[in-house]
Amino acid sequence: MHLLRTVFWSTGSSRHALADRLEFSKSKANALTAGLIEQGLLEEIGLQQSSGGRRAEMLQLARSLGVVIGVDLGATSLDVAVMRPDLGILAHHTEDADVRAGPGVVLARVRELIRELLARCGVSPKKVIGIGMGVPGPVDFASAQLVNPPLMPEWDAFSIREYLGETFTAPVFVDNDVNLMALGELWRLQRSLQNFMVIKIGTGIGCGIVCHGEVYRGATGSAGDVGHICVDLAGPRCHCGNFGCVEAMAAAPAIVRMATEAAQAGESPALAQLLRANGKLTAMEVGQASRNGDAAANAIIQRSGSLIGQMLASVVNFFNPSHVFIGGGVTQIGPLLLASVRQSVYHRSLALSTRHLDIQYTPLGNQAGLVGAGALAMQESLRLHGVRE
Amino acid sequence: MHLLRTVFWSTGSSRHALADRLEFSKSKANALTAGLIEQGLLEEIGLQQSSGGRRAEMLQLARSLGVVIGVDLGATSLDVAVMRPDLGILAHHTEDADVRAGPGVVLARVRELIRELLARCGVSPKKVIGIGMGVPGPVDFASAQLVNPPLMPEWDAFSIREYLGETFTAPVFVDNDVNLMALGELWRLQRSLQNFMVIKIGTGIGCGIVCHGEVYRGATGSAGDVGHICVDLAGPRCHCGNFGCVEAMAAAPAIVRMATEAAQAGESPALAQLLRANGKLTAMEVGQASRNGDAAANAIIQRSGSLIGQMLASVVNFFNPSHVFIGGGVTQIGPLLLASVRQSVYHRSLALSTRHLDIQYTPLGNQAGLVGAGALAMQESLRLHGVRE
Structure with a gap:
């Protein structure tokens, strides 16, 4: 093998x-x-x-040999793809989703989409080699179950493997979404980088770690849980119970909250108009306003990038990676966020850690999680089947 | 091999x-x-x-087969030992040292001590298999040279290997002191723990990382440089140029500074008396005062432990180790420091990262660095010589 x-x-x-x-x-x-x-x-x-x-x-x-299925479940989105063994995509579907609807609703939709996509390619479910799935919470890799996921409490200890196993005979592997983004980038790079990090910024903030050329999951599977690193002791209370967590102060909901306050305070006519029109704002709209030169939107994005950079500076001092790849929905905001993150990291980190540090958006873009899910399915199936050579 | x-x-x-x-x-x-x-x-x-x-x-x-030499150079101390291939100690010498005296002075003393200790055991220098040396600064492992060491600028790019090579024919290996503490503990544990950290608290604060059962040095050799992680944006300026670094606020010099201020402000009769008698205080004396029930000394140690714990909480959220071992001179202060570190980490870290996290003083105590230096010498010599099996 x-x-x-x-x-x-x-x-x-x-x-x-x-x-x-x-x-x-x-x-x-x-x-x-x-x-x-x-x-x-x-x-x-x-x-x-x-x-x-x-x-x-x-x-x-x-x-x-057959096909692999990649499933990338975010807090608010669902991607499913049928891939060749070389991870070339045969069919792909993406739609909005809400993990808070619970595993029954969401996994029924996953199952339906897998069936539809297989039918579209004319491939029998029997030809599925493996199913890889990323989920936005901490996972116990061996049992393929979420463990105390803060964003999706109903999924705690739910057996995704058993649920999908009722329909598909192929083995099912589950990992944290950002671990799979890291695995996807590692596969694309053919392991040419040995030590790097992938940061996902969306509804939450998480980190996938590659160490000695392998995805590192930590002693109990929660490595990379950087969203609750404190960046301001006097900051607001986070849903985790602590104060000043970077996730509570800089992820998409915080950007939307700051933008809503700016619109209501009359600091941004552009955001105020959007708020009146739609009754709410999105992080993408804040990004759009920033690209149009809105000063309040710029300040909000710079603040978010600076706080994320402050957290990253600590982590980079500790881990000394060669690359930090930033992905997730919030990266669609544009280059200002990346510039603010970089400025903050280079300002705070030791010269030695950052002299050769490369910080950029994920090369695989919003496909990183899906490619990682396919890579997980293929890698673990090859390990499992143990075909004799 | x-x-x-x-x-x-x-x-x-x-x-x-x-x-x-x-x-x-x-x-x-x-x-x-x-x-x-x-x-x-x-x-x-x-x-x-x-x-x-x-x-x-x-x-x-x-x-x-012969003997290995372990050298553990701290900012203010020097340990040299002659060891059997199983790292049993045949002869050991420890003394105060000052790395700021420069490599010429310090390494001449190292060379002299190695000769003396070998003579004491009746072992010829020709029987030395390898020399392993730990130094308190960032090391380029391949060239065995320090790279921009903040505590010892004169050592920058000095060839320790060449210097000792003039006297001894055995190969010389150099690493950061806390990486060697991690290697020492890993060897003692026979690799039974795969993912842990060793924190050294002395003149500075550093961290050795074991990941996937191997010491992890980072992309450019500076992994574990946690001393300059920010714990207070409004904190004092550090010699690195940033503000609020944990090293500047919680290591031995900060403990001494806080104690001196407390003595001068009349907050601690015990510390004031020591200050009058000796003209200065040491971290050990603050520890002694604390163990005698001095309230000001207790508050200083709790503050130091709490800040170190705050830094560790960030790192533990990221790395999710099974164990954190704390070593270095400051650990001689006693159990209050450890208790304060624990309280701070358990308070700030995610439940998932700390549910099974074990925080304790280094099991090898102040021998961890020396055992690690011996392990480095033996491991790398076996790799180098490539004796055919």
Whole structure:
């Protein structure tokens, strides 16, 4: 199985690059891959552009193996995709969702969407290799259950695996959404970065950690729970019971609250007009107002970015990552948020931690979670099935 | 080399426990160890107490291999030891030191102490397998040099390896002091804990990180630099240029400063008397006053512990370790400091991160750095020499 996993983590590599990565001789790699091609587990996909000499065949997991399902559930959104073993997307659907409706309602919709998308591709449910799902809360990875999720208390200890297992025979794997964003980026990078972080800023603030080239989940699975790091001892009370948590002061609901106050105080005609028209504001509208030059909106986004940067500075001093990737809905606000985060981190962190630190939006954009869900399904299914090589 | 390293990391284990750990059959493990015993690399050390049945022989690295040297240099102290391959101490010397005297002065003393201790044991310098040294600043592990060390600027890019290499032929390995405390505890635990932190509180505050069962040094070697995490935006200016760093507000110099102010303000007759007698105070004296029931000393220690706990709460939310071990000179203050740290962390961290979190003083006490230096020397020498098995 080691070779199949290596092929999956090296999608688009030649036989020879694979042999190097596995520390096999070329002849051993050739013999092994020939066997796996014969068994229908691997296939060749044309010729790779080479820097000189003869061109090398690229290998990938055989499409005939089946498909994987990726599910990315956010606090307010749901993405489902059917993917090839190389995580190429065959069908994808995205819609608004509300996790507070409870697991019964939400998972019924997930099941329905999986069926619809499979039918759209003409793929039988029997051809599903694995299902990977990201959820916006702390997960016990072994049992695939949420543990005391603050945003979705009804999901506590609910068996997602059992629910989906009634309909699909494929194994079901569940992880925290931002862990899967980190896994998605790690897969896309073919593990070329060993130590980095992914921050998701949306309804809450969470962090996925890659350490020594693997997603790090912590001693009890709650690593990366940075939303409740204190950034102001005199700050407002958070739903967790503490004061001044970065999530309570800088995530989407805080941006909306600050913008509503600014509109009501007459500090922003643009936001006041939107508030009158719709009865409420969204973080996206604050971003739009900022891009249009609204001073109050700019100040709110800078404040949010600065607080997030303050939290990140602590974490970067501790973890010294090579990259921080920022994702989640709030990143659609635009470049001002990223600039404010960067300014705050570079100001507060030690020179040594930040001298080579790269802070940018997630390269996979809003697909990071979905790619990570597919990578989880494929990786864990390969581990589970243990096909003999 | 793999088996020798496994024996080193399993000091005191039986052949059969070793075979389990290596996932070898008993017969393969027996054959390999017999060969290594014949080559003089391993030796048997009597019989292990067994829970039943016949008793199994314990294996260890052969004493005839030679000795390792451990050097633990703190900002104000120097420890040097000669150790057996199983890190049993043959000779040990500790004395006050001042790293600000520069590498020439300090390393000449290190060299002299190594020679003296070897002579005391009757061991030739040629029998030194490796030298491991911890230093109180950020280290580039590959070059064994300090990089911009704030406490010891004269050491920047000084080649410790070259200096000691003029006298000793054994390879020299250098790491940050608190990374070596973490390595020492990891070795003592035989890697039974996979994810933990060691905090050193002395002149500065630093952190060693163990992640996935290995010491984690970060993308550029500065992981664990927690001393400059901000705990009070309105706090005093730190030598790093920022405000409210935990090191500036809670490490030994801050404790001494607060105690001196309390003595001068007439808040503590006990501290005032010590100040008059000696012209200055030490953190140890503040600890002694606290243990004698001095209210001002108690308040100072509680404040220091609370600020350190506040920094730790952020880091624990992010990293979710199973254990936090606290070491360094300031721990000699006594149980009140530990109690204050615990109270602050448990108050501020998410329930999920702290439900099973264990916070205690380093089990190896003030020997953690020295054991870590020996472990570094042995581990890296085994890796370097690549003796064929």
